[in-house]
Amino acid sequence: KVWQFEWEVGYVYASPDCEEKLVMAINGQFPGPTIRAKAGDTIHLKLKNTLDTEGVVIHWHGIRQQGTPWADGTASISQCAINPEETFNYAFEVDKAGTYFYHGHYGMQRAAGLYGSLIVDVADGEEEPFHYNGEFNLLLSDWYHKSIYDQMVGLSSRPMKWIGEPQSLLINGRGQYNCSLAAHLIQGSSTCKLTKDCEPVVLQVLPNKTYRLRIASTTSLASLNLAIGNHKMTVVEADGNYVEPFSVDDMDIYSGESYSVLITTNQNPSSNYWLSVGVRGRKPNTQPALSIINYLPNSPSKLPESSPPVTPVWNDYAHSKSFTYKILAKEGTPRPPQKHNKRIALLNTQNKLDGYTKWAINNVSLALPTTPYLGAMKFQIKHAFDPQPPPENFSSDYDVMKPAKNPNTTQSTNAYVFQLNSTVDVILQNANAIAENVSEIHPWHLHGHDFWVLGYGDGRFQEKDVSTFNLKNPPLRNTVVIFPYGWTALRFVTDNPGVWAFHCHIEPHLHMGMGVIFAEGIEYVGKIPRDAITCGLTGKMLINNHLP
Numbered sequence: 003k004v005w006q007f008e009w010e011v012g013y014v015y016a017s018p019d020c021e022e023k024l025v026m027a028i029n030g031q032f033p034g035p036t037i038r039a040k041a042g043d044t045i046h047l048k049l050k051n052t053l054d055t056e057g058v059v060i061h062w063h064g065i066r067q068q069g070t071p072w073a074d075g076t077a078s079i080s081q082c083a084i085n086p087e088e089t090f091n092y093a094f095e096v097d098k099a100g101t102y103f104y105h106g107h108y109g110m111q112r113a114a115g116l117y118g119s120l121i122v123d124v125a126d127g128e129e130e131p132f133h134y135n136g137e138f139n140l141l142l143s144d145w146y147h148k149s150i151y152d153q154m155v156g157l158s159s160r161p162m163k164w165i166g167e168p169q170s171l172l173i174n175g176r177g178q179y180n181c182s183l184a185a186h187l188i189q190g191s192s193t194c195k196l197t198k199d200c201e202p203v204v205l206q207v208l209p210n211k212t213y214r215l216r217i218a219s220t221t222s223l224a225s226l227n228l229a230i231g232n233h234k235m236t237v238v239e240a241d242g243n244y245v246e247p248f249s250v251d252d253m254d255i256y257s258g259e260s261y262s263v264l265i266t267t268n269q270n271p272s273s274n275y276w277l278s279v280g281v282r283g284r285k286p287n288t289q290p291a292l293s294i295i296n297y298l299p300n301s302p303s304k305l306p307e308s309s310p311p312v313t314p315v316w317n318d319y320a321h322s323k324s325f326t327y328k329i330l331a332k333e334g335t336p337r338p339p340q341k342h343n344k345r346i347a348l349l350n351t352q353n354k355l356d357g358y359t360k361w362a363i364n365n366v367s368l369a370l371p372t373t374p375y376l377g378a379m380k381f382q383i384k385h386a387f388d389p390q391p392p393p394e395n396f397s398s399d400y401d402v403m404k405p406a407k408n409p410n411t412t413q414s415t416n417a418y419v420f421q422l423n424s425t426v427d428v429i430l431q432n433a434n435a436i437a438e439n440v441s442e443i444h445p446w447h448l449h450g451h452d453f454w455v456l457g458y459g460d461g462r463f464q465e466k467d468v469s470t471f472n473l474k475n476p477p478l479r480n481t482v483v484i485f486p487y488g489w490t491a492l493r494f495v496t497d498n499p500g501v502w503a504f505h506c507h508i509e510p511h512l513h514m515g516m517g518v519i520f521a522e523g524i525e526y527v528g529k530i531p532r533d534a535i536t537c538g539l540t541g542k543m544l545i546n547n548h549l550p
């Protein structure tokens with residue numbers, strides 16, 4: 003089936019956390035409309051930019067864009083940003099059932115509210131490998147009161163003005179700033195004055211049923227933890243791939259990740275229950291977001307009698323690791339090739355460049371070129387980006403446990419070019435940031451592919467760690483976390499001709515250069531729609547009629 007959508011992106015006034023701000027909306031809606039399709043369906047989406055003064059693109063997070071790399075929605079990478087009043091037609095197949103989302107991928111537009119859910123059901127005649135009586139969709143985000151322009155200028159200033167912690171957390175675009183729905187149960191917190199936009203999400207359930215919660219995080223910065231009072235959750239899906247079910251009291255969700263969990267409504271039916279989402283991994287300065295599990299026929303306004311679940315301590319990384327390590331592929335998931343053709347190691351560091359703060363990978367901070375890579379590579383345009391291949395490793399004497407001896411970095415538009423259909427291992431290596439005793443969480447997201455997560459470890463990766471790789475049932479994902487001072491190993495097959503971003507999903511970190519570009523099989527890329535290449539040097543060639 004082919005689905006046709008017509009969307010307009012523009013700013014509207016809204017009060018997602020009860021404070022009125024500008025919000026980037028789609029057809030006036032925030033979050034944007036949910037797309038719901040079946041595996042194998044095709045999405046045709048005409049996107050019109052009705053922003054007054056800036057371009058826009060939308061990335062379909064988790065959709066692999068097999069054969070349609072120009073529809074990946076990454077400005078400067080897969081396409082030219084769509085100018086105000088112009089339109090772009092996205093056309094792509096959603097080939098795998100799962101919980102996905104979409105979001106802006108130009109500047110920091112995701113953090114302005116440009117996002118929504120994309121749910122892919124199993125194809126007709128297929129069944130999910132678990133049963134449930136109903137489902138809910140929870141799209142989680144964080145929210146800042148400063149505009150993204152204010153934030154971006156601050157991050158690109160010398161010295162940097164850091165954006166700090168978010169003002170609130172949102173569930174389906176709703177939160178409550180500086181107050182709590184559970185104020186009567188939490189000392190020192192104030193009662194909320196709710197308006198229509200910031201009323202909490204209520205999940206209406208019947209007793210003794212099983213529900214699927216689809217959960218995705220599109221936060222700008224925050225790593226999240228979700229828990230439901232009195233109820234255990236069984237994790238069954240991660241990033242559009244089934245996992246071996248396991249049961250938890252609370253779960254972490256990093257930006258860019260999605261999960262499905264099953265809950266059974268087997269608790270005292272005369273009560274309602276809290277669903278709470280709090281911050282992990284950074285010292286929180288943001289109130290948890292709350293939503294209500296409403297056991298029918300109770301009134302939805304009947305507040306739970308007990309306090310909301312308490313988020314685990316922000317720096318209890320042992321707790322986070324124990325959750326993450328439990329995520330393993332369900333039987334029947336494609337297994338990784340048992341051998342790799344190539345391995346690269348990517349060192350993540352916070353750096354300085356002429357006094358500006360940057361993030362860099364193997365000492366290269368990503369700068370995006372004027373001409374999107376896809377067209378530049380396909381048409382072999384010289385000088386569109388730095389042709390020097392980026393480093394595939396980092397110095398063997400680099401001490402990841404200490405601040406760098408020399409924090410300076412270089413900046414480049416260069417790209418990793420892989421042989422088509424090869425198996426590539428990537429070791430993501432975390433390190434100490436500029437300040438002493440600081441190493442932060444980074445969720446890495448790969449475009450155009452899923453990858454197998456072969457393993458994690460603390461400290462610097464060593465050759466002997468290869469023997470600990472899980473080649474039996476590693477989870478397939480598109481986003482994976484690196485823990486402070488740790489490494490994460492992943493494997494993927496370069497089977498999708500195109501140019502693909504691989505980056506930290508923390509919006510300010512990407513803005514500060516924390517990403518790399520992967521390319522493969524460019525000669526097999528099909529005909530790029532002209533609308534994707536009307537800027538930079540490809541745009542000039544179009545004007546001069548010089549494109550083949």
Ligand SMILES: O=C1O[C@H]([C@@H](O)CO)C(O)=C1O
Binds near residue numbers: 435
């Ligand atoms: O990029 C970042 O900058 C700040 C801090 O390191 C400097 O203020 C922070 O926490 C980041 O994640």
